[in-house]
Amino acid sequence: MLHPVGDLPAGVYWRRRALVAALALSVVGGGGWLASSAGAGSAPDTRVASSTTDVEPTLDAPSLDQVVPSLAAVVTPADAAPTAADPVPTETPADVPVAADPPAPTLTAGQPCTDDMIAVDVVPPAPQAAVGNKPTFTLVVTNTSPVPCTRSLDAGLREVVLLDAAGARVWGSNDCFPEVSSDPRTLAVGEAVSFPVQWGGxxxxxxxxxxxxxxxxxxxxxxxxxxxxxxxxxxFTLV
Known part of the structure; x- marks a missing residue:
């Protein structure tokens, strides 16, 4: 290696070796410079990023419950309370149940006359009488039902009373002279039966x-x- 052998002079071979060695050193030196440049260029970026991190802290992203409102706080139209301006739904007449009238009682000819099947009236001989007179009043019992019916018209069951303006009892036809009799009657439709009753004054x-x-x-x-x-x-008037 140190003593090259060839057809050319020895100086040629040494120059070639020197050129190859210089090229090798250039390559090694250039690679080191590139490596040092890359390291030197990345360091400032790291320090800037670190400095930025220290000075200006990053803002945390808002959590999901801050962005999306809670469903419990959302009022739907169905949950909204009616206001004074909102119309209040009311039942239509067709929806309101109508109470049915009780069936009318069935009337049979010849049945007993109930109180609602007869009328009782008193007819004076005149609208007025003198104090101390003894007028005769007429007690009238009428069948007002649509069928004939029976009723006891005994004397002990009939009475005429005189009331003052306040409704207090003044006289009664059965007070001092009660009568006793048995008088069942069948009253035709619309029939009126009259009984005279005298007052002693x-x-x-x-x-x-x-x-x-x-x-x-x-x-x-x-x-x-x-x-x-x-x-x-x-x-009735007393004068």
Whole structure:
């Protein structure tokens, strides 16, 4: 190696070796320079990134529950309470149940006359009478039902009473002179049965033990009764 042998002079071979060695050194030197340049160029970037990290901290990304509202806080139209302006739904007449009227009782000809099948009235001989007079009143029982019916019209069940303007009892036809009789009747449709009742012109009460006196002049009312059926009132005046 140190003593090249060839046809050319020895100096030629040494120059060639020197040229190859120089090329090798150039390659090695250039590679080292490139390596040092690359290392030197990357270091500032690292320091800048580190400096940026220290000075300006990165902002954390908002969590999902901050971005998307909670479903519990979202009010849907179905959950919204009606306001005063919102119309309140009401049932239509077709939706409102209608209570059915109870069936009318079946009436049979010849059945007993109930209280709602008859009317009881008192008819005075005149709208007024003098104090102390003894007028005769008429008690009238009428079948107001659409069928004939039966009813006991016994004397002990019939009564005419005189009431003052406040509705207090003044006289009753059965107080002092009660009568007893058996009088069942079959009343035709619309039939009216009349019974005369005379008043003695004095006050009375059911036991007939209180003193009997002439009532004062003024406005009164007459009312008839047949057992449990009580009729309306008729105005009557004493003068």
């Amino acid at each position: 004095l006050t009375s009460e059911p036991t007939c033990t209180a003193p009997r006196v002439n009532p004062a002049a003024g406005g009164y009312q007459l009312q008839g009764r047949l057992d449990t059926k009580t009729g309306g009132t008729t105005a």
